[in-house]
Amino acid sequence: MCRWLAYCGDPIFLDSLLFDTENSLIEQSLHARKSVSAINGDGFGVGWYGDRQTPGLFRDILPAWNDSNLKSMAHQIKSGLFFAHVRASTGTPVSRENCHPFVYKNWLFMHNGQIGNYRDVRHGLEMTLNANLFAHRLGATDSELLFLLLIQNGLEQDPVAALRKTLHQTINMMDQLNAEHPLRFTACLSNGQDIYALRFSSDPQAPSLFTCTQNGATLIASEPLSNDGVNWCSLDQGTLLHATKDGVVSQAFSL
Template structure:
């Protein structure tokens, strides 16, 4: 399982999440505490928004802890919205095209989780993509394909509905092929104005997701960035998070999540 962190708010240096916290993303790349494996050394990436609508992107196959360029960039780049990811490969080779985040136009996307039986699903799912989106597929991971499918299902029009439709379609396609897939999907994605996250699993064992204020903004992470556990709120399984401006809201995601209440998370970050 991978580790990731995302931030939205007043511009900060990327190092506040990537390298300077006691349990920063670089620290998690070789000592994760809430993942199946403690090492996430199969590459890394950051996508950040600045003055242009499309995000900047830097990815490499080196372990995050050994890349001096990452620390230097994180120290110099300020952004009010960015996504950062360290990878532990569960499918697809260790190559730059398979490193998260993935970007297309103004959208950025990163994922922690997996789709069981993906090799059986890959061809029929890729066949759904139009030529424009199919030609945008440069890697081999399930994560990149899920992102492109979300674009196919209307990420620009209704991001949350597009993700839900995409996940349902993957499950339906597995049923058509005669097997049951297990989807574990904790993802963050952004259009440069809003930051979204979804925590979902078809077996209700989704990878972890936490939220906390950071300065004059808010961050979402796979696991807390420091030892102040009281500051971090665990996002329930079957939830969607939206951060826009200074407001953060958490709502149920997917049909089975409607019975679960999360009133303590429907708040405004000051």
């Protein structure tokens, strides 16, 4: 499984969360504490919003702890809304196209989890994509496929309804093919103004998700960025967060 974080608040330098905290995302890429895999070295990515509507994106296949370009970039770039992700592959190749976040127009998406029995389910789900969105399919991951399904299911108009429709569609396809493994979906989306983060699974074991509010900013992460965990709240399974620069609201989520 992967590790990721999202930030929304006053602009800060990216390295303050990627490198400088006790349990920073780079530390988690080597020593994750709340993940099946302690090492998340199958590539990384950062997406950030600045003065333009569309986000910047930097992804590469090196382990995050071993990329000097990431450290230099994060030291210079300031943003009030950004995503960062370190990858542990669940079976698809290590390639730049398979690294998170994924981008479409002004939207960013990143994911920790899996579509159960993905090799069996993949073709059926891909064939439901319209030709325009299928052309945006650059990689091989279930995460990118879920993002494209979200877009097709109305993400730009109603993100919550699109999440519900996409997860329902995916579970239905899994059921049709007698998938033995669960759908696990701890994911984050943003249009540059809002962040939507969801912890969900078709079994009782959704990947971990935590949130913290400090100095008017909202942080959402796979695990706390401080070793003592002070001010970090673990989200229950079936929880949806909606964060903006004005604050964060949580609500129960079910299909």
